[in-house]
Amino acid sequence: MRRWRSWFALGIGLAALGAAIVGARPARLRSARVTCLSGSNPPCASIALTYGPGARPQCVVIDVSGAHGATGSATVGSDQEFIEVPLAGKAGGPYRVAATAVYRVGGVPVMRHEVSGRS
Secondary structure (H helix, E strand, C coil): CHHHHHHHHHHHHHHHHHHHHHHCCCCCCCEEEEEEEECCCCCCEEEEEEECCCCCCCCEEEEEEECCCEEEEECCCCCCCEEECCCCCCCCCEEEEEEEEEECCCCCCEEEEEEEEEE
C-alpha cells in the first residue's frame, strides 16, 4: 500500500510540474487585426488581439500604418485584448499592423516581434 501512495504522490508531483512549465511558457500573440475605423477626429483604429496558451507578455507595442499615410502607435498591458489606436494622417485602408511583445523570462525582459499583417 505504501508503494502505491509513493507512486501516486510522484505522479501528482510530475503533473503539477508539467502544469507549471506550460503556464510559465510565453503566450504567443496569434493575431493583431483592425476590426473597425472610427469616424472621429482624429480617426481611431480598433485593434483586436488574440493570444495562445501560456503566460502573457508584460506589454505589447502596436504599430498601425494605412495605405494613404495614416500611422499610429500604442503600448498596452497584457490584460487588454481590444485597443483604440489614434491615427495621424489621411485614413484609408488596407492597414498594416505590427506588434512587438515584451516578455519577462527568468527575470530578463525579452522582446519578440510577434505579428505583422494586413487588415
